[in-house]
Each structure stands twice: as structure tokens, then as C-alpha cells.
Amino acid sequence: MVLHISSALTASALHPLLCFCFHNTYPEMENASGLHRQLASMKKNLFDQGYLDEQFYQLEELQDESSPNFVEEVVTLFFRDSSRSMANIDEALQQCPRDFHRLDKFLHRLKGSASSIGAAKMKNECTRLREFCSEENLDGCLRSFQKVKNDHTILRQKLENYLQLLRQVGPVDRASRSGS
Amino acid sequence: MGNPLPSSRAAEAFPAGLRVLIVDDDPTWLKILEKMLRKCSYQGRLLFAPIICEGREGPFFFSVFPLCLFVLDRDFSVQLCTVAVRGGPCTGNLSDRLATDALHILREGKARFDIVISDVNMPDMDGFKLLEHVGLEMDLPVIMMSIDGETSRVMKGVQHGACDYLLKPVRMKELRNIWQHVYRKKMQELKEVETHSIDEVINILRNGSEDIEDRHLMDETEMSSMRKRKDIDNKEFGDQELNDPSTVKKARVVWSVDLHQKFVNAVDQIGFDKVGPKKILDLMNVPGLTRENVASHLQKYRLYLSRLQKQNGGTCGGNMQSDHINKTIKGKFGLKSSTNVQQDWELTKYACTTENFQTHGIVANAAHVSEMNRVAPAQVIASKKTLVNDAQLGLFLSFKGMLPSIREKACKPLHDETPVMQLMQYPEQENYSILEGYSCLANPDLDHEPCFDHFPSSQPLVTSATCTSGKDMKDLYEMKPLQPAMPPMACMIDSISARNAEKVRTSQCYTRD
Numbered sequence: 001m002v003l004h005i006s007s008a009l010t011a012s013a014l015h016p017l018l019c020f021c022f023h024n025t026y027p028e029m030e031n032a033s034g035l036h037r038q039l040a041s042m043k044k045n046l047f048d049q050g051y052l053d054e055q056f057y058q059l060e061e062l063q064d065e066s067s068p069n070f071v072e073e074v075v076t077l078f079f080r081d082s083s084r085s086m087a088n089i090d091e092a093l094q095q096c097p098r099d100f101h102r103l104d105k106f107l108h109r110l111k112g113s114a115s116s117i118g119a120a121k122m123k124n125e126c127t128r129l130r131e132f133c134s135e136e137n138l139d140g141c142l143r144s145f146q147k148v149k150n151d152h153t154i155l156r157q158k159l160e161n162y163l164q165l166l167r168q169v170g171p172v173d174r175a176s177r178s179g180s
Numbered sequence: 181m182g183n184p185l186p187s188s189r190a191a192e193a194f195p196a197g198l199r200v201l202i203v204d205d206d207p208t209w210l211k212i213l214e215k216m217l218r219k220c221s222y223q224g225r226l227l228f229a230p231i232i233c234e235g236r237e238g239p240f241f242f243s244v245f246p247l248c249l250f251v252l253d254r255d256f257s258v259q260l261c262t263v264a265v266r267g268g269p270c271t272g273n274l275s276d277r278l279a280t281d282a283l284h285i286l287r288e289g290k291a292r293f294d295i296v297i298s299d300v301n302m303p304d305m306d307g308f309k310l311l312e313h314v315g316l317e318m319d320l321p322v323i324m325m326s327i328d329g330e331t332s333r334v335m336k337g338v339q340h341g342a343c344d345y346l347l348k349p350v351r352m353k354e355l356r357n358i359w360q361h362v363y364r365k366k367m368q369e370l371k372e373v374e375t376h377s378i379d380e381v382i383n384i385l386r387n388g389s390e391d392i393e394d395r396h397l398m399d400e401t402e403m404s405s406m407r408k409r410k411d412i413d414n415k416e417f418g419d420q421e422l423n424d425p426s427t428v429k430k431a432r433v434v435w436s437v438d439l440h441q442k443f444v445n446a447v448d449q450i451g452f453d454k455v456g457p458k459k460i461l462d463l464m465n466v467p468g469l470t471r472e473n474v475a476s477h478l479q480k481y482r483l484y485l486s487r488l489q490k491q492n493g494g495t496c497g498g499n500m501q502s503d504h505i506n507k508t509i510k511g512k513f514g515l516k517s518s519t520n521v522q523q524d525w526e527l528t529k530y531a532c533t534t535e536n537f538q539t540h541g542i543v544a545n546a547a548h549v550s551e552m553n554r555v556a557p558a559q560v561i562a563s564k565k566t567l568v569n570d571a572q573l574g575l576f577l578s579f580k581g582m583l584p585s586i587r588e589k590a591c592k593p594l595h596d597e598t599p600v601m602q603l604m605q606y607p608e609q610e611n612y613s614i615l616e617g618y619s620c621l622a623n624p625d626l627d628h629e630p631c632f633d634h635f636p637s638s639q640p641l642v643t644s645a646t647c648t649s650g651k652d653m654k655d656l657y658e659m660k661p662l663q664p665a666m667p668p669m670a671c672m673i674d675s676i677s678a679r680n681a682e683k684v685r686t687s688q689c690y691t692r693d
Binding site: 055058059061062064066067070073074077078081105108109111112113115116117118 | 205206207208209211212215216218219299301303326327328348349351352
């Protein structure tokens with residue numbers, strides 16, 4: 001997209017500025033380390049804020065030459081699947097009369113999914129949500145589920161940014177990254 | 181105890197081709213587990229390069245059911261079947277049949293899997309139910325996994341027959357070791373073969389014939405079990421059997437729902453207390469089904485029922501259960517024994533083409549003859565002593581008569597460091613390997629393990645010999661308190677093998693309860 005715009009603009013003087021704005025196609029090599037630093041800090045934030053746990057490292061370890069985009073594939077799969085799970089939960093919460101047993105099944109599944117990519121915050125909130133569910137506390141459930149939803153959205157946003165940046169850094173750097 | 185050597189060598193032999201069925205309704209986990217399994221076997225190949233399974237077709241994909249994707253892949257020599265919707269987001273309706281489909285796959289082509297990893301929560305069926313079915317029908321090891329680690333849940337899994345319970349997130353290092361369950365199962369199967377070869381010897385002895393021909397027959401059955409032990413230690417069966425489903429799963433019956441229903445009906449009709457495999461077989465009236473098929477299924481069914489009983493709060497007496505096991509093990513192999521031993525015999529013949537092994541075989545034979553001469557009379561006497569107190573005079577007379585031959589034949593090979601000695605020790609090694617997973621299990625037999633050491637010495641030790649056997653017998657009595665039909669005399673033929681049999685039973689109880 002950037003290339004497209006820049007080719008449309010004949011003024012080459014604008015080019016570096018444009019690249020800087022989009023900040024992902026900066027031509028100079030020395031900025032690669034800057035991207036690295038940014039990537040590392042993004043990841044660190046995800047861990048520090050408790051969105052992710054060490055299961056995410058596991059995924060990164062599993063990634064190899066035979067599946068260079070493994071982490072991304074798994075994350076994509078997770079968000080696709082968890083959105084469906086959450087739609088189910090939403091529906092179960094709206095349903096009257098409420099079937100808490102059924103709800104618990106969905107919650108259990110969502111919790112399992114969350115554990116797959118190490119979505120710690122979601123997982124913990126799911127645990128709380130299941131407690132409310134076992135108490136048949138609808139208010140608690142609704143409140144807690146709202147938190148799960150928020151966590152889900154934030155995590156999705158953050159991971160998407162992270163993975164996008166990762167794609168730009170390129171596969172060559174991934175080996176060194178996994179050590180960090 | 182330390183490091184059980186056989187198992188570590190087994191690791192080189194077979195896990196590379198392990199066929200795993202993963203059943204999970206979570207596509208994310210399926211993807212991760214699949215990757216992990218591939219990685220495991222890939223590493224296995226790197227580490228143990230010389231032993232690569234052959235006969236795999238090239239990597240190809242084909243779908244059998246709308247819901248599942250079979251992946252046969254030579255590169256990683258893992259055959260994976262991930263039961264998942266092919267591509268795209270799964271819609272609720274499709275994945276609702278997950279466990280049912282998994283069962284279906286297993287029923288149709290169960291010989292193609294070594295182990296099942298299943299999630300506890302399934303949309304259509306409780307994972308425990310699936311576990312029950314797989315255990316009852318397919319006799320495959322099943323690993324449960326779940327995000328819940330509550331003890332009660334894990335306990336439930338174990339009670340239903342799960343060989344392991346993994347907590348999500350599942351780790352690579354846990355998956356890397358799942359082969360041990362397959363291996364343990366195989367070893368138990370081999371043990372069962374040994375158990376019934378003992379039964380056969382018992383039958384021969386019961387008939388009281390001392391013919392040379394019978395003796396020869398005994399040699400052969402014992403020999404083959406000897407060789408089996410050798411095989412276990414040489415890990416040759418890793419290549420022959422584990423990787424070739426046709427040899428392992430020879431005469432296994434598919435217990436479909438219909439067939440099982442017929443079985444249950446028959447049991448109900450007869451009454452649970454009075455059931456016997458023969459009666460059930462007659463009632464079921466299914467062509468091609470054999471008595472031992474029914475007997476083995478009955479065994480599992482009883483275990484299943486006793487588990488249910490336990491769950492319902494009723495305390496199921498351990499005695500009753502062990503009685504079930506004993507009876508059914510006996511029943512299971514009563515008829516099967518001769519053919520099966522023959523098969524094993526054939527197998528070992530194929531295996532030992534090298535001259536080296538041939539000589540081993542002869543040594544084993546010799547060792548065996550001396551063992552028979554040595555152990556059998558002594559044990560018979562011992563049992564007489566405990567059973568009939570009055571017979572002491574005759575006892576000592578006959579024992580004295582036997583003694584010279586014992587000394588001549590048995591003492592020398594036993595106390596030299598010859599291959600014979602090594603062969604005699606195989607049972608011991610075996611005990612280690614089968615118990616390796618149950619290191620916490622008490623082993624009451626170890627203290628009088630080398631009971632044949634008493635024999636080679638002269639007169640004063642005769643009493644100690646009988647004492648030892650008496651003790652053995654007490655153990656045996658404790659083991660099968662409700663089985664008077666089995667004469668102790670017969671049980672004692674080969675106290676080593678009998679003990680092995682006991683091991684099998686204890687370990688079986690342990691795993692299946």
C-alpha cells in the first residue's frame with residue numbers, strides 16, 4: 001500500500017517522511033535494530049501486563065523451518081475459534097431459562113482454548129467466571145464475561161500489532177528473537 | 181533399581197512410528213498437539229537414526245469422514261489423525277459428533293493406532309465415556325487431557341482406565357514420553373502369553389503324565405516363554421511386533437455396539453453371578469466369535485462394572501475383583517494357549533536367524549531342562565507338605581530320591597558364570613522393567629527372589645527349600661483366595677513364572693482401576 005502511494009507521488013522528497021509515518025518500510029538497515037527493540041518491548045509488555053504466559057514461549061519454540069508461521073497460524077486459529085466460543089457463551093447468557101451447565105461447558109472450552117496460546121488474563125478471568133457460573137450468579141457471570149470480552153479484544157489488538165511487526169522484521173531474525 | 185536399561189533401549193526402537201489419535205474439540209490445541217507430536221518423532225529419528233520404520237507409504241492426505249483428516253506422513257513417521265473440521269471455522273453442528281466419530285474411526289481401523297489422546301470435554305459425549313468405550317472395545321491406551329486438574333477429575337479418569345492424565349497446557353516433554361504407555365501395554369500382553377503358557381504346563385502336570393513326550397512339550401512351551409523374555413530384553417519385538425499391526429492384533433474381535441449389546445444381553449440373561457464365557461458364547465450365537473474373545477471381553481466388562489460400583493459409593497471388595505481377574509485370565513488363555521504359543525514360537529523362529537541366537541536357544545533349552553528337574557519335584561513336595569500334614573514321610577523319601585539329580589544338573593550351571601546364568605536372570609530383569617512405572621508399588625517378592633539358590637546345597641537346606649516354597653504358596657494363596665480349583669501344586673511348578681504372572685496381575689489391577 002505504501003509503495004502504491006509513494007509511486008503515485010512523484011515528489012521523491014516526500015518518500016522518507018511517508019515511510020516514517022507508516023514506520024514499517026523504513027529503508028535504512030540500522031533501523032532494523034530499532035524494530036527489534038520495539039518488538040521486544042511489545043512482547044515484554046504483553047507478559048508484564050499479564051496478557052500472556054509462558055505457553056506463548058512454547059509456541060515460539062515449536063515454530064521451525066517446516067512451519068515458519070506457526071505462531072501466527074495458531075494465534076489466528078485461536079481468535080477465530082474463541083470468537084465462536086464467546087458467541088456461544090453470549091447466547092447461553094441471554095437464553096431464558098439459563099442453563100448453567102451448558103454455560104459451564106462453553107466456559108470450560110474457552111478456558112482450554114485460552115490456555116493454548118497462553119492467554120493468561122483471559123484464562124484467569126474464565127476461572128472466575130466459572131466460579132460465578134457454579135454459584136449460578138448471573139450478575140457475576142455477566143460482569144466477568146464482560147471482562148473476558150475486553151481482555152479478548154485487547155489481546156487480539158496487541159497480538160495483531162505484534163505479529164504484524166514480526167512479519168516486517170522477517171523470518172531471518174526469528175532465531176535470535178526466540179532466545180530473548 | 182536405578183536406571184532400567186530395557187526401556188531406554190526400547191526408546192530407540194519404536195516410538196518413531198507411534199500412531200496417535202488426538203481427539204479434541206479445540207482446533208487450536210489440535211494444531212499445537214499435532215506440531216508437538218511431529219516434533220517428538222522427528223527428534224526421535226534424529227537421535228535414533230538407524231532404526232527407522234519401514235513400509236510407510238509416502239506422505240499423503242486423505243479424508244475418510246467429513247470431520248476428520250488422516251495424515252500419513254513418512255517424513256515424520258507419525259500417523260496423525262486429527263479429528264477436526266477441514267479448514268475454515270467449525271460450525272457447531274459439525275463438531276457435535278466428535279467423540280462419536282472418533283469411536284467410529286477407532287472401530288473401523290483400530291489397528292492403525294497405538295494410543296489415543298483425548299480431551300475430557302467433548303460436545304457429544306463425556307470424554308470419560310469415550311475412554312470407557314476405547315478401553316472396553318479397543319484395548320488401546322488412552323491419555324486424557326484437560327484444563328481441570330482437580331484431583332477428583334483426575335481420579336475419575338484413572339478409574340475409567342486412562343493411562344495418563346495431562347493438564348493443559350500440555351508440554352512437549354510430556355508428549356515425548358507417551359510411548360511408554362504403548363510399550364507397557366505391549367509388555368503386559370507378552371506377559372499374558374507367558375501366563376497361559378504356565379497354565380498349559382499346569383494342565384499337563386494335572387494329568388499326571390510323566391512321558392518324555394509331555395516333558396518335551398513342556399520344554400517347548402517354557403522355551404518359548406524363555407525366548408519371549410529374551411526378546412523383551414533384546415527389544416527385537418520392537419521391530420517385529422510393534423511396528424507391524426498385523427502380528428500384534430491378530431485375532432482381535434471388533435466389539436461393535438451391536439455385539440456388545442448382545443454380550444450384555446447374554447450376561448443379563450444368565451445372571452451376573454453365574455456367567456461364564458462358554459455360556460455367553462452359546463447364548464450370543466455369533467459365528468466366528470471364540471470363547472477366549474468372550475472371556476477377555478467379560479474380564480473388561482467386570483472391571484468396568486466394578487469401577488462403576490466403586491463410583492456409586494459401594495466398596496467393591498478387592499478380593500472379589502482380583503478373583504474376577506484371576507478367573508478371567510485363566511479363562512482367557514485356557515483354550516487360546518496352544519495356538520498362541522505356537523504363534524509366538526513361530527515368531528521367535530523368524531527372529532532368530534543368526535547363528536548366535538540359535539546357540540542361545542540351545543543353552544536356554546538345557547537350562548530349562550535342569551530347571552524343570554530341579555524345581556518341579558521340590559515344589560510338589562512342598563505343596564503336599566502344607567496340604568497334607570501326614571504325608572511327611574513320603575515327602576522326604578521322594579525328595580531324597582530327587583536330590584542327586586538336582587545337584588548334578590542344576591548346581592553347576594547355576595553357579596558358573598555361563599550364559600545359562602544370564603538366562604536364569606531374565607525374569608528378574610523383567611520384573612524391573614514391568615515395574616518401572618510403579619516404582620512406588622511394594623514388591624513383596626523381591627526378598628525371596630533367588631529361591632533356587634537354596635537347592636544346590638545338601639541335606640540341611642532341604643527344609644529351607646520347602647520353607648521357601650511354603651512361603652511362596654502362602655503368597656499365592658493370598659493372591660487368589662477364592663480359587664480352590666487351582667491346585668497349589670500346579671501353581672508352584674515354576675515359582676519364578678508364577679511370580680511373574682502375579683506381577684502382571686498386580687500391575688493390571690493397578691492400571692485398570
